Amino acid sequence: MNLRYPKNLHFECQRCAKCCGDGSHRGRNILLLESEVKRISKTTGSRPLSFASRSLSVQPYRYRMKKRGGKCVFLYGKACRIYKIRPLICRFYPFSLKKGSNGYKFEFSEKCPGIDIGNALKKSDFERMFEEAKKILQYS
Numbered sequence: 806m807n808l809r810y811p812k813n814l815h816f817e818c819q820r821c822a823k824c825c826g827d828g829s830h831r832g833r834n835i836l837l838l839e840s841e842v843k844r845i846s847k848t849t850g851s852r853p854l855s856f857a858s859r860s861l862s863v864q865p866y867r868y869r870m871k872k873r874g875g876k877c878v879f880l881y882g883k884a885c886r887i888y889k890i891r892p893l894i895c896r897f898y899p900f901s902l903k904k905g906s907n908g909y910k911f912e913f914s915e916k917c918p919g920i921d922i923g924n925a926l927k928k929s930d931f932e933r934m935f936e937e938a939k940k941i942l943q944y945s
């Protein structure tokens with residue numbers, strides 16, 4: 806299996822919560838798997854449609870997170886109220902996994918303030934993320 810990833814990239818999350826909502830020039834879509842919506846609903850006791858809208862445009866995602874004032878409805882200040890069960894898209898940010906004709910590729914958003922800070926990510930970091938994505942998407 807061919808897995809491509811950015812080489813010698815440094816990253817350390819700054820806990821700025823910029824990825825939890827819209828930016829000044831671009832909206833942020835927090836896409837959700839059906840399994841994630843069920844887990845969040847069960848854990849928070851909230852009805853799915855109170856925090857998510859149906860959205861079938863990007864497979865395998867079935868919902869998108871609702872926002873309040875441009876920010877995720879579960880964000881309080883800079884704290885995520887569902888951090889332990891946060892969706893795959895939030896776990897991976899600033900990285901995203903794309904499937905191509907000859908394998909998978911990790912891309913990243915240069916807008917994230919954590920890029921170019923901290924330790925360089927290793928091949929094993931991307932392999933671990935890939936395994937996590939595979940496990941979650943398989944059971945979604």
Ligand code: SF4
Pocket residue numbers: 817818819820821822823824825898899916917918919920
């Ligand atoms: S992933 Fe990036 S944008 Fe999101 S909280 Fe961390 S540093 Fe900020």
